[in-house]
Amino acid sequence: MSLIEFRLDPASGVPTYLQLVHQVEHALRLGYIKPGDQLPKVRDVVASLAINPNTVSKAYRELETKGLIVGRPGQGTFILATLSQVALPELAGFRRSLRNWLAKVDAGGLDESGIAALVASELRDFYGRRDGSSTRVGSADEDVEGAA
Amino acid sequence: MNVIEASNLSKRYGSTQALRECTLAIPAGHVTALVGPNGAGKSTLLNLVVGLLAPSEGSLSVLGSCRPGSLAALDGIAFVAQDTPLYKNVSAADMLHLTRNLNRHFDWTYAEARLGELGIPLKRKAGKLSGGQQAQLALTLALARHPKLLVLDEPVAMLDPIARHDFMATVLVAAAEDGVSVVLSSHVLAELERSADYIILMSQGKVQVAGEVDDLLAGHRILSGPAADAAAYTELPVVHARQGEVQTHLLVRTSMDDRVPRGWESHPVGLEELVLAYLREPDASALPGPLRSSVIDASEARR
Numbered sequence: 548m549s550l551i552e553f554r555l556d557p558a559s560g561v562p563t564y565l566q567l568v569h570q571v572e573h574a575l576r577l578g579y580i581k582p583g584d585q586l587p588k589v590r591d592v593v594a595s596l597a598i599n600p601n602t603v604s605k606a607y608r609e610l611e612t613k614g615l616i617v618g619r620p621g622q623g624t625f626i627l628a629t630l631s632q633v634a635l636p637e638l639a640g641f642r643r644s645l646r647n648w649l650a651k652v653d654a655g656g657l658d659e660s661g662i663a664a665l666v667a668s669e670l671r672d673f674y675g676r677r678d679g680s681s682t683r684v685g686s687a688d689e690d691v692e693g694a695a
Numbered sequence: 696m697n698v699i700e701a702s703n704l705s706k707r708y709g710s711t712q713a714l715r716e717c718t719l720a721i722p723a724g725h726v727t728a729l730v731g732p733n734g735a736g737k738s739t740l741l742n743l744v745v746g747l748l749a750p751s752e753g754s755l756s757v758l759g760s761c762r763p764g765s766l767a768a769l770d771g772i773a774f775v776a777q778d779t780p781l782y783k784n785v786s787a788a789d790m791l792h793l794t795r796n797l798n799r800h801f802d803w804t805y806a807e808a809r810l811g812e813l814g815i816p817l818k819r820k821a822g823k824l825s826g827g828q829q830a831q832l833a834l835t836l837a838l839a840r841h842p843k844l845l846v847l848d849e850p851v852a853m854l855d856p857i858a859r860h861d862f863m864a865t866v867l868v869a870a871a872e873d874g875v876s877v878v879l880s881s882h883v884l885a886e887l888e889r890s891a892d893y894i895i896l897m898s899q900g901k902v903q904v905a906g907e908v909d910d911l912l913a914g915h916r917i918l919s920g921p922a923a924d925a926a927a928y929t930e931l932p933v934v935h936a937r938q939g940e941v942q943t944h945l946l947v948r949t950s951m952d953d954r955v956p957r958g959w960e961s962h963p964v965g966l967e968e969l970v971l972a973y974l975r976e977p978d979a980s981a982l983p984g985p986l987r988s989s990v991i992d993a994s995e996a997r998r
Contacts, residue, residue: 555889557885557888557889560962560963560965562909562912562963563888563889589871590868590871590872593864593867593868593870593871594864594867594868595864596864596889597860597861597863597864597867597886597889597890598867598889598890599726599867599870599889599890599891599892600867600870600871601725601726601892602889602892
């Protein structure tokens with residue numbers, strides 16, 4: 548069995564190969580997969596999703612260009628780099644304090660979409676004020692959407 | 696190599712013109728979807744490709760430079776016609792025997808293993824199998840010949856969603872593992888977006904749109920904005936306009952986002968939306984290479 552399974556959301560409007568790219572990046576950020584781990588074989592992704600093999604190859608090429616994975620002929624495709632910026636125990640700590648905060652705002656009366664909107668806007672403000680970098684804001688946005 | 700190459704190909708049945716001066720080239724290594732309304736000439740084109748029909752005019756070659764119906768073409772092409780043609784009173788095992796004896800190459804081990812994986816009972820008569828199993832049996836018989844080109848006419852039209860998914864998975868795995876080129880006609884637009892990477896759109900016996908799916912999607916945009924300002928796009932090629940009293944959506948052939956004026960939004964287009972727009976505008980076309988592309992102009996689109 549492979550470490551991660553891909554899924555497709557036809558309604559998202561995101562091209563299929565990009566959905567695969569995002570899911571690998573997401574799994575890397577959350578520490579589901581780490582350097583040395585093997586990605587599903589192209590054939591297996593094709594078989595489970597009934598998608599065009601060229602789409603899977605294109606996603607893997609994109610991840611290879613980004614320096615995140617490497618294809619070894621005859622062996623498979625392996626994770627090369629990581630996207631998580633902190634160690635797993637630390638990440639677990641952050642997750643705990645986030646959960647406590649969520650319980651508090653939930654009790655305070657905010658619902659899921661309200662919380663997501665609050666976090667998204669606060670993230671934009673925070674990074675916008677700190678370094679004005681638009682790319683950081685963009686990727687932070689994606690994470691919140693993925694988490695919500 | 697082109698798996699199919701047609702030049703000014705026409706086919707008449709009596710006074711009915713099924714194909715009119717079709718010119719197209721499908722490169723090897725793709726899963727090609729052939730789409731279009733009923734009567735567009737899809738089945739006629741496929742039957743010409745496999746050599747079951749002869750052209751009235753024009754030229755057609757397959758697998759590089761083979762003549763359709765020639766020995767090399769017959770060996771290299773497998774065809775599953777509409778409505779899964781099987782002898783309903785013959786058992787699955789006997790269908791294997793029959794196909795092996797009628798072909799010069801047949802991979803018995805592959806066929807038997809594949810039917811085992813699918814859980815298709817060999818002794819059962821083909822007509823007693825479920826619709827999904829019948830389709831898989833016909834596909835297995837075709838793939839066991841290890842063709843270079845697999846031609847499927849409306850393969851999933853009669854199947855339920857799971858059988859459709861499993862059938863397409865088998866086809867796509869064959870494309871991934873053996874490099875089989877696939878040409879399939881279909882009405883199920885939504886599923887083509889994930890399975891096909893090359894598309895041919897036919898209407899009224901002609902090729903209207905042809906090309907790699909990614910190129911076509913990247914080469915079109917949906918522009919939404921105030922209806923009163925739609926004239927701002929007269930200089931861009933508008934394929935199809937959907938006009939409300941205050942808001943309008945234009946499908947435009949462009950890859951540029953920098954010409955979007957204030958108050959307008961530019962969105963990427965999905966394959967289904969793109970195909971539907973072209974089907975509604977039989978006079979618009981998007982063709983690659985030496986075939987000249989032409990598009991109707993915006994004023995005409997707003998009729």
